[in-house]
Amino acid sequence: MRTPEEKQALRERAAALRRAGKSAREIKEFLGPISKRTLSEALRGEPPPEWTKRPNAKDDLRVQARELRLKGLDYDDIVAQLHVSKSSVSLWVRDLPRPISDEEARRRRTEAAREYWLAQQPLRDAQRTAERAAAASEIGKLTDREILIAGAIAYWCEGTKSKPHRRNDRVAFMNSDAGLVRFFLRFLQVASVLPDELIFRVYIHETADVEAAHRFWLAVTGARPDQFRKTTLKRHNLRTVRKNTGENYHGCLKIDVRRSSNLYRKIEGWASAATSIK
Numbered sequence: 001m002r003t004p005e006e007k008q009a010l011r012e013r014a015a016a017l018r019r020a021g022k023s024a025r026e027i028k029e030f031l032g033p034i035s036k037r038t039l040s041e042a043l044r045g046e047p048p049p050e051w052t053k054r055p056n057a058k059d060d061l062r063v064q065a066r067e068l069r070l071k072g073l074d075y076d077d078i079v080a081q082l083h084v085s086k087s088s089v090s091l092w093v094r095d096l097p098r099p100i101s102d103e104e105a106r107r108r109r110t111e112a113a114r115e116y117w118l119a120q121q122p123l124r125d126a127q128r129t130a131e132r133a134a135a136a137s138e139i140g141k142l143t144d145r146e147i148l149i150a151g152a153i154a155y156w157c158e159g160t161k162s163k164p165h166r167r168n169d170r171v172a173f174m175n176s177d178a179g180l181v182r183f184f185l186r187f188l189q190v191a192s193v194l195p196d197e198l199i200f201r202v203y204i205h206e207t208a209d210v211e212a213a214h215r216f217w218l219a220v221t222g223a224r225p226d227q228f229r230k231t232t233l234k235r236h237n238l239r240t241v242r243k244n245t246g247e248n249y250h251g252c253l254k255i256d257v258r259r260s261s262n263l264y265r266k267i268e269g270w271a272s273a274a275t276s277i278k
Contacts, residue, residue: 160172
């Protein structure tokens with residue numbers, strides 16, 4: 001029976017021989033008659049030298065299995081490609097991180113992008129506000145001439161125009177943007193159109209809040225209620241996915257100018273002059 005000191009000395013000698021590249025058989029010969037159990041305990045934690053290892057026929061398969069796992073293949077796919085057992089695949093690759101599916105990868109990228117733009121949003125909003133303010137300062141207050149030019153172009157973009165096959169020299173303007181409607185009313189004022197010469201009509205989807213839209217356009221125009229004709233409702237198509245919904249949806253407002261053939265011809269001239277680039 002060896003004492004603890006003798007066991008420690010034996011272990012140190014065995015470890016030194018192992019680190020020197022000796023095999024278990026050679027160590028046993030150096031140490032003298034000891035049992036396999038005693039030698040095993042003495043060499044515990046000391047890996048055998050490379051030259052004593054027998055070649056493993058599955059080493060190449062193990063390398064391939066790890067490469068396939070890193071490419072994102074699951075266990076079943078690796079088994080099918082290498083024709084090995086699932087338990088072997090699990091043993092070879094269990095230390096590798098679990099791959100994620102293409103769908104999960106897309107979800108993570110989308111979430112990362114969303115978080116990035118949410119973080120950037122306050123900065124981008126501030127930048128937009130500053131750029132708008134700087135651009136607005138470049139314009140300043142418009143003269144009547146500038147209002148006539150801008151209003152004529154706005155009408156030529158959004159207003160009703162006479163066609164060669166359908167002559168209709170009258171002014172009718174329709175838009176959903178309250179700011180543009182206010183500007184067009186200012187244009188009509190500069191063009192010497194009296195408020196009583198205006199007729200209004202709201203066009204809106206039947207599923208919207210019609211009464212709220214009517215009140216909204218009354219406030220925008222400052223017109224009398226009797227200047228508004230009956231609201232035109234657009235029928236709802238169940239197959240259409242509408243985006244213009246919610247409390248900020250007020251439909252479109254159409255502005256008709258009574259006895260406006262002369263004004264129409266003026267707008268034709270103003271728009272033609274403003275868009276003739278030489």
